[in-house]
Amino acid sequence: MAGCSASSPRFRSGTEGEKTKTDANPAPRFSSREAEEERRENDRKPDATEIEKITSGSRDFRREKNTSISPLDQSRMMREISKYMGTKYVIGGEDRQGIDCSGYVLAVYRSALGKQLPRTSAEQAQFGISVPLEDLKFGDLVFFNTRGEQFSHVGIYLGDDLFAHASVSLGVTISSLESSYYKKRVEGGRRIIH
Numbered sequence: 252m253a254g255c256s257a258s259s260p261r262f263r264s265g266t267e268g269e270k271t272k273t274d275a276n277p278a279p280r281f282s283s284r285e286a287e288e289e290r291r292e293n294d295r296k297p298d299a300t301e302i303e304k305i306t307s308g309s310r311d312f313r314r315e316k317n318t319s320i321s322p323l324d325q326s327r328m329m330r331e332i333s334k335y336m337g338t339k340y341v342i343g344g345e346d347r348q349g350i351d352c353s354g355y356v357l358a359v360y361r362s363a364l365g366k367q368l369p370r371t372s373a374e375q376a377q378f379g380i381s382v383p384l385e386d387l388k389f390g391d392l393v394f395f396n397t398r399g400e401q402f403s404h405v406g407i408y409l410g411d412d413l414f415a416h417a418s419v420s421l422g423v424t425i426s427s428l429e430s431s432y433y434k435k436r437v438e439g440g441r442r443i444i445h
Contacts, residue, residue: 285397286420292432293420297413302425305409306333315410317388319444320364327363328390332407332415335359335423352405355417356392359407366443375441376402382440384428390444393428395436402438 297305304310308329317325334347335358341349345358353372360366369375376394387393387408395404397419406416412428426433 289397289418289420289432293426293430294432295427295430297425297427302336305413305425306336315388315408317390317442317444319388319442320390324364324444325389328359328407331359331363332409335417337422337424338417339422340417340419350417350423352417355415355423356405356407359415360443364444368443372405373400373402375405376439379441379443380445382442384437384440387440388442390442392441392443394438394441395433396438397436404436408440 301310306329308326320328335350335355338347338355339349340351342351343354344350345354350358353370353375356372356375357368357370360368368378372394375392379392382388382391384393389408389410391408393406393408393414394402395406396402397404404416406414406426408414409425413425414428415423415425417423418426428434428437
């Protein structure tokens with residue numbers, strides 16, 4: 252993300268006090284430390300306009316296209332990714348009433364591509380092939396250690412260091428691998444379609 256900074260219009264600062272759709276749905280009590288750290292350190296959060304461009308398909312990630320996924324399937328994936336935006340985080344959830352990170356990944360892959368993935372992020376981290384972070388392409392899975400456990404969080408890579416995921420503090424959203432929170436917790440990537 253050369254040339255981007257926290258003051259770029261693409262990113263909002265954590266001090267603007269903006270209310271989001273999920274502010275009314277605070278994170279469950281069991282994850283309050285994780286949610287607080289995520290909110291405090293998510294300094295590269297794409298703003299609402301950027302998220303709208305991505306989810307509407309008007310944003311093109313040409314340099315990170317995954318040629319293993321057909322353009323039609325990529326379009327289906329983006330529709331599924333977008334369909335869940337703003338859905339609140341619920342541990343064990345798998346639908347638009349509430350969803351967790353691995354449930355979100357499972358739902359997107361199942362609905363868009365008919366691909367059945369394992370249920371937990373740790374199991375999903377064993378699926379597909381390992382991909383270095385610098386070689387991530389659209390649709391790859393990115394894994395994080397957010398709770399002191401290996402592969403405790405997962406998201407779907409979109410391109411330009413952005414990924415969609417079910418965040419404990421924000422629900423389903425798009426975040427940057429370059430945010431302080433995720434950059435120090437990222438563990439690797441996996442390519443499911445190859």
